[in-house]
Amino acid sequence: MSDYNMQILICGGTGCKASESEEIRNVFNDLLGEYLLEDEVQVVTTGCFGFCEKGPIIKVLPDNTFYVHVTPADVDEIIREHLVKGRQVERLLYRDPHSHEVIHDSKGMDFYKKQIRIALRNCGFIDPENIEEYIARDGYLALGRCLSEMTPEGVIDEIKKSGLRGRGGAGFPTGLKWEITSRSVADQKYVVCNADEGDPGAFMDRSILEGDPHSVIEAMTICGYCIGADKGLVYIRAEYPLAIQRLKVALDQARAYGLLGRNILGSTFGFDIELRYGAGAFVCGEETALIHSMEGSRGEPTVKPPFPAESGYLGKPTNVNNVETFANIPVIINKGAAWFSAIGTEKSKGTKVFALAGKINNVGLIEVPMGTTLREVVFDIGGGIKGGKKFKSVQTGGPSGGMLTTASLDTPIDYENLQAAGTMMGSGGMIVMDEDDCMVAIAKYYLEFTLEESCGKCTPCRIGNKRLFEILEKITAGNGKEEDIDKLRMLSHVIKDASLCGLGQSSPNPVLSTLAHFEDEYLAHIKQGRCPAGKCKALLKYVVVEDKCTGCTLCFRTCPVGAITGERRAPHFIDQALCIKCGICFEKCKFDAIELA
Amino acid sequence: MEKITSLADLKRIKEQVQSKIKLREQSASAEKLVQIRVGMATCGIASGAKETMSFLIEETEHQAIDAVITQTGCMGYCYAEPTVEVTLPGRQPVIFGHVNRERAREIIDRYIIKGELIDGMIPVNFKTIDE
Ligand SMILES: Cc1cc2nc3c(=O)[nH]c(=O)nc-3n(C[C@H](O)[C@H](O)[C@H](O)COP(=O)(O)O)c2cc1C
Ligand code: SF4
Numbered sequence: 001m002s003d004y005n006m007q008i009l010i011c012g013g014t015g016c017k018a019s020e021s022e023e024i025r026n027v028f029n030d031l032l033g034e035y036l037l038e039d040e041v042q043v044v045t046t047g048c049f050g051f052c053e054k055g056p057i058i059k060v061l062p063d064n065t066f067y068v069h070v071t072p073a074d075v076d077e078i079i080r081e082h083l084v085k086g087r088q089v090e091r092l093l094y095r096d097p098h099s100h101e102v103i104h105d106s107k108g109m110d111f112y113k114k115q116i117r118i119a120l121r122n123c124g125f126i127d128p129e130n131i132e133e134y135i136a137r138d139g140y141l142a143l144g145r146c147l148s149e150m151t152p153e154g155v156i157d158e159i160k161k162s163g164l165r166g167r168g169g170a171g172f173p174t175g176l177k178w179e180i181t182s183r184s185v186a187d188q189k190y191v192v193c194n195a196d197e198g199d200p201g202a203f204m205d206r207s208i209l210e211g212d213p214h215s216v217i218e219a220m221t222i223c224g225y226c227i228g229a230d231k232g233l234v235y236i237r238a239e240y241p242l243a244i245q246r247l248k249v250a251l252d253q254a255r256a257y258g259l260l261g262r263n264i265l266g267s268t269f270g271f272d273i274e275l276r277y278g279a280g281a282f283v284c285g286e287e288t289a290l291i292h293s294m295e296g297s298r299g300e301p302t303v304k305p306p307f308p309a310e311s312g313y314l315g316k317p318t319n320v321n322n323v324e325t326f327a328n329i330p331v332i333i334n335k336g337a338a339w340f341s342a343i344g345t346e347k348s349k350g351t352k353v354f355a356l357a358g359k360i361n362n363v364g365l366i367e368v369p370m371g372t373t374l375r376e377v378v379f380d381i382g383g384g385i386k387g388g389k390k391f392k393s394v395q396t397g398g399p400s401g402g403m404l405t406t407a408s409l410d411t412p413i414d415y416e417n418l419q420a421a422g423t424m425m426g427s428g429g430m431i432v433m434d435e436d437d438c439m440v441a442i443a444k445y446y447l448e449f450t451l452e453e454s455c456g457k458c459t460p461c462r463i464g465n466k467r468l469f470e471i472l473e474k475i476t477a478g479n480g481k482e483e484d485i486d487k488l489r490m491l492s493h494v495i496k497d498a499s500l501c502g503l504g505q506s507s508p509n510p511v512l513s514t515l516a517h518f519e520d521e522y523l524a525h526i527k528q529g530r531c532p533a534g535k536c537k538a539l540l541k542y543v544v545v546e547d548k549c550t551g552c553t554l555c556f557r558t559c560p561v562g563a564i565t566g567e568r569r570a571p572h573f574i575d576q577a578l579c580i581k582c583g584i585c586f587e588k589c590k591f592d593a594i595e596l597a
Numbered sequence: 598m599e600k601i602t603s604l605a606d607l608k609r610i611k612e613q614v615q616s617k618i619k620l621r622e623q624s625a626s627a628e629k630l631v632q633i634r635v636g637m638a639t640c641g642i643a644s645g646a647k648e649t650m651s652f653l654i655e656e657t658e659h660q661a662i663d664a665v666i667t668q669t670g671c672m673g674y675c676y677a678e679p680t681v682e683v684t685l686p687g688r689q690p691v692i693f694g695h696v697n698r699e700r701a702r703e704i705i706d707r708y709i710i711k712g713e714l715i716d717g718m719i720p721v722n723f724k725t726i727d728e
Contacts, residue, residue, distance in 0.1 A: 007714050044714040047677060047694055050722035059720070115723030124636060124672030124682070135607070136614040144604035203640070210638040211670015242639050258600030266603040331726055364675040367723065381722065 004042040006083060007061040013048025014361040015384045016055035020072060021045070024056055027075040035079055048362055050381045051112035054094065066103070066112065067092040114376050116343065118351050119167075119327040120367045123211030128246050131253040134214040140259055142333035143218050143225075147267040152182060152226040159226075159329065161337035163349030168194055168285075168322030169400070169427050169502070171348075171415040177319060181309040182227040184317035189229035191220045192313065192320045194290060195236040195243070198282035199398030200449060202429035204353040205323035207365050209236070209243035212327065213250035217273060219329035221260065224271040227319050232273040235290050237280045247275060282399070282453035286501050287312075287320045289455065300455045301501035322427065324353055344370035348414035352425065358395075358432035359386045371412040374404055378432060389434040393517070397426030399446045399453075400506030402513025403439070422513050424506075438535035439518040440525055444472040446510040454503060461504030464495040468511060477538040480526035488515060534596060537581040541597040546571040548593035555585035555594065631657070631664040631709055632684040635696075638671035644678035645697060652698050653681070656705055664709075674719055683708060692719040 010016075010025050025043055032038045049057050054068040058078070065088055067078065074092060081087045093102045094112070117123075126133035134140070146155050160175030181189065193216060197205040209216065220232040236244055251273055254260040262270040276294045278284050284299040291313050293299035312318025328350060332340045341349045348370040354377070357363055361383030368377060374394060378384070385391050393403040402423035404411075411417050415425050433442065447469045456462045468491055471484050492508030499505045515522065524530045531539040544555075544566075551569040563579040566572030574585070574594075586594045601607050635641070635650040650666065657664040672680050677694025683704060684690040693704055694717055707713045 004713065009714070009718075009720070011720075012716070042714060044718065045716045047674070047717060047719035048722070049720045113722055113724050116726070117723050118726055120673065121726050123638075123670040124634075124680075126669060127634075127667045128670050129668070132610075132614045135611050136618065138611070140601075140607055141611070144607045148604045207638055207640075207671040207673075240639075242642070256600075258602060263602075265601060265607060335726065362674070362676050365671055365673040367673075 004040060006041045008041060008043045009046045009059040009061065010043065011047075011049050011055060011057040011059075012045035013050075013052060013055070013383050014386075015048070015052030015379070016057055018384075018388060019056050021056040023072045024058070024070060024075060027072045028079075031075055031079055035084070037079070037083060041083060048383045049112055050114055050362075050383075052380050052383055053375075054112075057112075066094055068094045114372060114381055115367050116351055116369055117367050118331050118340075118343075119208060119215075119324050119353050120211070120365065121331065122215060123207055123365075126212065128211050128213055129249045131214060131250065131257060131259075134212070138330075138334055139214055140218055142330035143221055143259070144265050145333060146222050146225055147265050147269055152228070155222065155226050155333070156182060158337045159332060162332045162340040163337075163344070163347075164325065164328055164332060164340065165348065165415065166322055167324035167328075167352065167427065169397075169425070171425060174321065174325055177309065177321070178223060178226050180307075181317050181319040184310055186317050188231070188314075188316045189227055190313045190316060190318040191223045191227065191229050191232040192287075192290070192294075192308075192318055193220055193232065193234040193323060193326055194285060194287065194320055195234055195240070195323050196278050196282075196285035196290060197237065197240075197323070197427065198280070198285045198453070199427050199429040201355060201357045201431050202398065202427055203355045204365065204428045206240050206243050208323050208327050208353075209240070210246050213243075213247045214254065215327045215330055216323055217247075217250055217254055217260070219326035220273060221264065221271045222329055222333065223319055223321070223326070225269050227317070229317075229319070230270050230272070232271060233276050233294060233313065234273060235276045235278055235284075235294055238277040239280050244275065244277070251275075281455075282449070283455045283501070283503050286503060289501070290320065291318065298455075300457050301503070303500065324428070345412055345414045345417075347416055352413070352428060354428045354430045356382050356430050356432070358430075359389065359434040359437070360384070360432040361386055368413070370414045373410050373412055375409040377413070377430070378409070382432065385432070385434050387434075389436065392433045392435050392437060393439070395423075395431040395433065395442065395510075396429065397424040397506075397509070398429045399450050400424060400502065400509055401426050402509045403433075403442075403517055405517045422516055423509070436533050436535065438476075438531050438533040439514040439521045440472060440476055440531075441533075441535050443510045443514045444469065444476060447472060447507070450503065450507040454507070458499045458501075458504055460495045460498040461500075461507060464491055464498075465504075465507050467491060468495070468508060472511070475522060475525045476531070476536045478525065478529045478536075480522075482523075482526055484526065485515065485519070485522055540581045540583075541576060542574055542579060542581065542583070542586055543595055543597045544572050544574055545593050545595050548591050550591055550593070552590070554588055554590065558584050558588050560584065629663045630686055631662060632690075633657075633664055633666045634669045634682040635666065636670065636672045636674075636678065636680040636682075637668035640671055640675045641678045641680065646679035648698065649679045649681065649696050649701055652701050653705075656702065657709075660705065660710075662705070662709060673723075677719060680719070685709065685712065690721075692721065693717065694719050 028043045058067040164174045165171040284293045289299045289301040308318040351367045353367045393405045549571040556564045563575045681696045682692045
């Protein structure tokens with residue numbers, strides 16, 4: 001084994017790197033040589049610790065000492081005191097922000113971990129195609145307890161007490177939904193898992209199904225026991241082939257082990273699950289549309305009531321829950337409602353999984369307690385903005401949501417706070433934008449998506465959104481008028497008020513939200529014909545700076561449409577009528593002689 | 598497979614599975630037994646996790662390293678796919694990111710064989726439900 005007695009881990013995450021972690025490493029290497037310790041102490045650069053705000057961060061092994069805000073000047077002291085004499089450098093230790101106590105021991109070393117994995121507890125730990133690995137980590141134990149030690153009412157009560165709310169978007173209390181469905185009287189009921197996951201950029205549910213399919217199967221079975229259903233259906237988009245395959249394998253194994261089928265675990269309760277494939281229409285994630293799609297009809301929403309809990313699949317009482325909602329259930333039963341409800345904020349309990357994407361360093365899947373701030377998500381866990389650019393906003397709630405800006409950075413994330421900030425929790429897509437993103441273009445992007453996905457049943461949604469889109473197109477093309485802003489607002493409110501389903505009712509949100517926070521950007525497009533982020537092509541103008549142009553003819557030769565003319569060794573000229581704003585000349589010019597006007 | 602027919606039965610199976618894992622960890626060859634998990638969700642596979650996994654299998658076999666190599670789901674570090682977790686006997690699991698063939702070779706030669714740490718390990722940045 002290795003000859004090193006100690007190891008120094010230096011965070012090489014982008015945030016820490018920006019603040020000298022590389023320099024720190026170099027100083028370590030030099031000084032360790034001087035102290036003749038290079039054969040005993042190994043210096044390693046690691047990935048991000050998720051605590052960038054306190055960077056640069058250093059961890060010393062084997063004693064797990066965690067130093068924050070380290071500078072190259074501190075290295076000598078760390079070596080002399082800690083490595084040589086075995087005494088921690090007190091002033092560099094992390095101080096608990098509340099108690100102001102210094103954290104010495106390796107047991108208290110979790111303070112920098114901002115995530116808790118409940119729904120993702122098994123993702124990345126078990127082989128999803130091996131049921132025994134799931135069982136080894138308390139899999140199906142919750143189901144066993146429910147069937148042999150608890151009544152359906154008792155289970156529902158526990159879920160209600162836990163405070164779990166739906167993770168599919170609306171945040172309806174899960175226990176209450178189960179109770180309502182359990183009270184509906186019918187000869188047949190159904191449990192449906194909504195695995196449609198249509199938000200662009202979201203992949204939480206896919207990851208859970210790919211990494212831990214049994215947790216969803218177990219929870220659906222528990223739900224069946226509670227509401228009195230013996231049949232479950234997973235509605236999953238056909239674009240998720242790996243999730244489908246893992247689910248199929250898991251279902252077969254659960255059946256083989258007697259965990260699905262008749263008389264589960266020796267009880268009188270029987271349950272089985274089938275898969276239904278969706279074609280990937282966003283509106284089919286809406287529960288009534290989803291049910292119609294499963295019935296073989298067009299995936300169009302219908303008026304609620306009746307709610308699925310009264311009349312759902314084939315007219316029978318149906319309980320629809322999201323994948324992540326289900327994934328929380330076994331843990332609530334095993335660890336108890338009190339344990340679960342201790343996590344989170346007053347009205348939003350537990351955790352939320354987010355798919356962190358966009359202009360952020362650590363793109364990935366995260367699970368944070370409700371009440372975590374946006375700043376912690378973006379700057380600690382997410383490692384900050386790519387390329388050291390400026391943070392502009394975060395889009396949550398997908399095409400139904402809105403923007404959170406710097407003003408919301410310190411707002412604890414939960415259902416109520418997001419709503420108050422003019423967006424919504426949604427299913428968990430979180431797209432981070434920087435100074436180079438044009439907010440008008442973003443609103444247009446989401447509307448384009450909604451336009452494609454509207455089922456067309458309601459006029460305001462079908463035609464209203466089209467008109468909204470056209471106005472945005474006009475503005476981004478530089479042909480906007482000031483009164484367009486009022487038109488956008490008015491039309492948005494009409495669409496929200498007069499659409500049948502959540503898609504139409506929320507489709508103008510990206511427009512309203514960008515208008516609320518970034519009206520100045522709209523106005524810059526309209527009044528000055530300028531796109532502040534430099535994104536809207538039609539408003540860009542590439543021009544030659546005559547003083548700098550050497551007449552090398554490189555731009556002339558690379559322009560794909562022949563928009564550039566000029567003699568060798570004389571300033572060139574760009575014909576704006578021909579220019580397609582591809583920016584190749586701008587990139588290629590060696591003399592910075594082409595400017596964005 | 599015999600069906601599990603009661604809660605007690607389920608608990609027994611759980612213990613059996615757990616002791617099977619323990620046994621593997623404590624067996625005569627356990628001193629050398631290396632456990633490797635490759636993140637094989639869509640994101641991992643799209644970044645080449647399958648090739649990484651087959652390379653790890655070939656190379657550990659080739660070098661006669663006693664290793665159990667399994668697939669697992671998404672570890673959440675999508676920016677660093679493919680991700681691989683290595684557990685050396687008696688040590689905490691370590692996660693490596695961006696594991697292509699070259700990185701996989703480095704992990705085997707330096708971490709698994711010599712026990713040295715390697716640049717680019719990913720620190721675990723979340724708590725589990727048991728903490
Ligand atoms: C347009 C639209 C799309 C939706 N897409 C999804 C989806 O992809 N996944 C999901 O779980 N819920 C989606 N929902 C919410 C569902 O209608 C429903 O509220 C949810 O599945 C209930 O489960 P929960 O209580 O566990 O969140 C969507 C709603 C609307 C209006
Ligand atoms: S609001 Fe839009 S998507 Fe929803 S039912 Fe009406 S037309 Fe269809």
